[in-house]
Amino acid sequence: MKLFKKFLVLALSVSLFGESVFSQTSIVVRKPTGEQYWYILKQAQDAYDFGDYGQCISYAELAKNVRKNQILWEQYTLDQSQRSRAMRDAGDDLKNVMDALEKTKQTKALEIVNSYISTYGESAFGGSFSRLLSFIQLNSSYPEADYLIGRVYKIEGEVEQASRYMKKAYEASNLLSVGDMKYDILYDLADMAKNQLDSLSYASYLEKIGSGRYYTDYEKYLLDVLADxxxxxxxxxxxxxxxxxxxxxxxxxxxxxxxxxxxxxxxxxxxxxxxxxxxxxxxxxxxxxxxxxxxxxxxxxxxxxxxxxxxxxxxxxxxxxxxxxxxxxxxxxxxxxxxxxxxxxxxxxxxxxxxxxxxxxxxxxxxxxxxxxxxxxxxxxxxxxxxxxxxxxxxxx
Structure with missing residues (x-):
């Protein structure tokens, strides 16, 4: 457990250091270098599979930070692209914007737009460039990483921390690469909620439920599974x-x-x-x-x-x-x-x-x-x- 806590300090230090350095730079002009966030998360998953939970959290926090910086660079690049006359004339129509990016040879900005369209489909943004920009801003969350961290805390018996990270993952579940992972998150949340409910005394349970209709977290998470x-x-x-x-x-x-x-x-x-x-x-x-x-x-x-x-x-x-x-x-x-x-x-x-x-x-x-x-x-x-x-x-x- 001491080793686990030691790695937690390291993981949090990596996350906070990355954010503090990045926040000092108000204008991002270069694409982040080094390993991509998805590969770092794979390293986190490998560490989890080997039972190296401290290293897992360290990698997962780093993956979150790298993804956040990637999104900031994408936002900056697209923001810079709009300064040309051709882009202003294109308005909010996504196809017109893409044509303008191609004509003005803004390759990086066009690659960013194409990557989101190929992943989510043009219809996801309703043909609106501003909606695409809003989506990219929200995309800085990394629910897969938060879920993995939550699973580590769950194994370690840190239920409150596990719930906090898993709730963050569920709130951003629309960004999951594999949509059905949402149900894994909900089942884990429900499992923890059930264990907390089971730990209540009979009298307390009766007070919460018997005297009226009380929706426990356990019920709520399972109902969320059934909502689809x-x-x-x-x-x-x-x-x-x-x-x-x-x-x-x-x-x-x-x-x-x-x-x-x-x-x-x-x-x-x-x-x-x-x-x-x-x-x-x-x-x-x-x-x-x-x-x-x-x-x-x-x-x-x-x-x-x-x-x-x-x-x-x-x-x-x-x-x-x-x-x-x-x-x-x-x-x-x-x-x-x-x-x-x-x-x-x-x-x-x-x-x-x-x-x-x-x-x-x-x-x-x-x-x-x-x-x-x-x-x-x-x-x-x-x-x-x-x-x-x-x-x-x-x-x-």
Whole structure:
């Protein structure tokens, strides 16, 4: 830990030194030399992979500083380019500006503009040069570096610092080179928030949630993951799932698993987490009306989560089993037992628990037939013995 703190001081010194030297130069006239920021970040990632966390932070902070200086140079270069008469006559139209840059042989400025257009597309700037300039200014943030630093702090148990860096990364997630990294950031933030929530005493938890509706960071981050899920955000779709379950007859379970499919794999853990969260919240609420609302949300999250899981399993089986097509949920779950990797994936993503939670919340909502049928299915077909036995204990004779 002493070595880690020593490297932290070094990393912060590199960052502060770089900024102080750069801030003394009000006019940037040369392109920054040396290694590019993306390569420095790669060195940071390599250090992280080797467990050299102090060196990782040092490189990551340096990458952030180099990127910031790169953006300042780009801003300066484009600002200088606008001083010519041809550029002033071009106005704000991006194509006219690019033509003017080419005619006036301002190669560096044109290269900068082309690099952003090739990366993000001309439509991202609406054909406006001023919008491009605004985007470049915002581009000085380096969310990948902030996220990596946050991961180091998380490993070291520095939750407050980890959250601070990861929140910065999430706020600048529109700049991520790989857009889906946003969901990794959110899941890490949610994981830390959940651990903080779990560390609260029962009385404190009850005070925060039982006395009213309190949105914890854990819930908020998982909801942010689901904000891009077309099915979760479709109220009619979500309500229709509960309507099928509420039919409460022996055909409901198969109608449900035949009618619904979703390929939103990245939503699976969020749905599993929220289903359990809402179920636990309902169990400690004193107001029955508020508890019913939480149970309804738990049911819908568990329902959509199982739909995502079934869709994924069906895709895997179709790839592996000749002429396979879905027939019944019982047949599908029995087939899973033949594949250790599917069982492992189900355990890691809380899939088998989701099936149990769906049955549990259906029972809480008064849909006893659906609940019993699903508990029976889990007992007879789930590839994990633990959930078989737990489901068996819930079946009423």
């Amino acid at each position: 899920d077309q099915f979760y955000t479709d109220t009619q779709y979500m309500n229709s799932m509960e309507k099928i379950i509420s039919a409460n007859d022996h055909k409901a379970i198969e109608r449900f698993f035949v009618l619904y499919r979703s390929s939103s794999d990245r939503s699976l853990k969020a749905l599993e987490g929220l289903a359990s969260y809402y179920e636990n919240t309902a169990s400690i609420m004193e107001d029955p009306a508020k508890a019913r609302i939480e149970r309804s949300k738990a049911l819908k999250c568990a329902a959509l989560g199982t739909v995502v899981a079934v869709t994924r399993i069906q895709t895997i089986l179709e790839d592996r089993v000749t002429d396979y097509h879905y027939t019944t949920i019982q047949d599908m779950l029995k087939r899973c037992a033949k594949y250790p990797d599917i069982i492992r994936w189900g355990n890691e993503n809380g899939v088998w628990e989701l099936f149990f939670t769906l049955a549990d919340t259906a029972e809480d909502r008064g849909y006893a037939v659906f609940a019993t049928d699903l508990f029976t299915t889990i007992k007879e077909c789930c590839p994990e013995v633990y959930w078989q036995e737990l489901a068996s204990s819930r079946i009423r004779n």
